[in-house]
């Protein structure tokens with residue numbers, strides 16, 4: 001498979017290595033330094049694009065792929081307000097896109113169990129719930145795309161919560177006093193040199209249940225993105241990673 005890598009930072013470089021290990025070829029890499037290489041002609045040399053750039057550049061890159069007729073796997077986060085618009089664009093161009101806020105197998109198992117747990121907790125309304133995410137200080141968006149997916153999984157399944165509110169903090173003491181009870185608190189902590197951590201916390205007067213995922217490195221995200229690029233070959237439409245990891249089978 002011939003791959004175009006749009007975004008050649010920390011993730012792009014690991015994806016390149018894993019793609020080469022899986023006998024794929026990298027025919028184009030773009031980053032802030034060589035934006036002039038993002039032409040229709042260059043994109044059409046590839047079978048698929050993998051996009052890990054920045055929240056402010058992802059939409060332009062997706063549109064370039066649609067116009068070039070190139071399927072695109074998107075890992076960049078921080079554009080969740082634009083998903084409806086990009087679904088329309090995908091349909092208009094008869095394109096193919098797979099988006100995941102998190103490509104790791106472990107996190108996708110976590111997403112699945114998180115929904116089941118939220119459904120179960122409807123029977124125990126004396127527990128309140130919150131989400132905590134911890135990332136490195138260079139991360140551009142907050143809350144993380146992964147935390148938003150976790151929050152949506154809770155809101156869709158737990159009657160007590162109707163929306164989410166993010167509090168960004170540098171210590172472990174977010175002030176949640178002003179958050180309405182029907183809103184789910186997402187506490188985003190930014191700390192130097194930490195791996196990404198997501199915890200769902202159900203707290204009552206008598207005990208606390210914590211459900212936690214910790215990423216040890218970025219390899220799991222990169223492998224999932226390459227698997228998605230293999231999976232999307234020959235498909236049309238707007239997919240989420242749940243279409244690839246079908247846990248209901």
Ligand SMILES: NC(=O)c1ccc[n+]([C@@H]2O[C@H](COP(=O)([O-])OP(=O)(O)OC[C@H]3O[C@@H](n4cnc5c(N)ncnc54)[C@H](O)[C@@H]3O)[C@@H](O)[C@H]2O)c1
Pocket residue numbers: 006007008009010011012030031032033035052053054055057061074075076077078100101102103104218221
């Ligand atoms: N979905 C997942 O599993 C997952 C996992 C890790 C990171 N991410 C997300 O992926 C994105 C990238 O993460 P990273 O750690 O590689 O960031 P990074 O800052 O290391 O790299 C970003 C790259 O994008 C490049 N860039 C800037 N403008 C561009 C443009 N117009 N076209 C192409 N490239 C451009 C930069 O030059 C840089 O090389 C972030 O949004 C991050 O949150 C997603």
